[in-house]
């Protein structure tokens with residue numbers, strides 16, 4: 499096996515993860531499908547959850563279930579639990595708890611934020627989006643076209659599915675008010691040069707909104723260091739419950755005006771949270787952060803704070819998953835009828851996460867996903883809402899792409915099974931997939 503691609507901030511201090519310990523934390527990984535152990539290679543659509551997240555739901559309902567700000571015990575516990583979830587996400591982002599607001603998912607929150615920001619935009623103001631992004635970081639900004647806002651879309655380099663940075667520079671103009679870009683592509687795994695993009699946006703006097711939904715399970719996020727203005731992610735992509743959350747700079751969260759009901763608080767971050775939150779989910783968010791922190795401490799006993807433990811966890815997770823990814827990409831490239839989309843050169847793996855997209859010449863992505871699914875190997879077919887990209891690559895009308903996504907609970911054996919399945923499918927005599 500080749501040496502794992504070293505993450506940008508890798509340290510010798512962090513030990514490799516103990517994948518047996520990891521897998522023992524996730525009860526759902528034990529499932530058997532048609533006699534095969536389930537191989538969850540579908541993480542980009544949502545990860546499995548550790549026992550402590552399941553326990554947090556149960557504990558919330560058993561001991562704290564109430565609405566907020568009431569003058570009795572369970573309501574006070576709920577308030578304390580929500581404050582804890584904000585502190586947990588603040589450690590994850592490296593920001594203040596008041597700068598994190600929650601909601602049902604990233605898409606809903608981004609529409610709400612975009613509508614709030616849009617109130618202060620004028621006709622002719624510009625927003626930059628990209629062809630690489632999930633539509634949740636495109637459609638909310640495009641909705642502002644109704645107000646006369648002009649949307650400019652940055653193109654990609656088709657050969658490796660990276661952003662065309664020269665085009666980026668052209669698309670940012672003196673009228674640009676906001677740049678919306680993903681941290682990593684949920685379709686092809688490219689990590690975008692977000693630091694550079696944020697600098698370009700700021701140089702033009704524009705704000706930078708980063709969609710970190712796909713990056714969050716794979717790398718440390720530091721909003722202070724990035725200096726982004728907003729950053730979104732979804733805890734269900736990093737071992738937590740189905741929820742979304744957004745970081746915003748305090749001053750901006752106060753400056754822009756959310757649409758809200760009159761009695762709802764004006765203070766941060768509550769002014770951006772409409773209606774009752776998913777309390778049990780918030781309890782689960784803290785549990786998922788604490789799970790990763792526990793993993794980080796196992797790999798690095800010198801990590802004293804939760805933030806330090808999360809940084810160690812990401813380092814360890816990335817070492818494991820990129821080592822598997824190197825093996826997987828090598829195996830995929832050896833299948834003659836397979837077309838690989840995105841960065842495949844191992845010397846450039848610092849520019850990608852372990853999410854890959856492929857097509858077989860003789861099978862649609864759906865046929866591949868079904869064939870693998872019948873063998874207990876969970877992958878995804880279609881566009882996964884990265885619609886700009888599948889259209890740009892010319893695959894949208896023929897079923898999109900087959901996506902395989904690894905996280906730290908995946909194993910070398912699962913990768914071998916995937917490769918064997920695809921090799922079998924790629925041979926002309928392969929069993930015809932059922933429809």
Ligand SMILES: Cc1ncc(COP(=O)(O)O)c(C=O)c1O
Pocket residue numbers: 542543602603604605606632634635680682683684709710711712731732741742
């Ligand atoms: C990169 C990316 N952005 C945004 C989203 C939307 O997130 P949510 O499902 O929380 O609305 C997804 C979901 O798959 C995603 O992968």
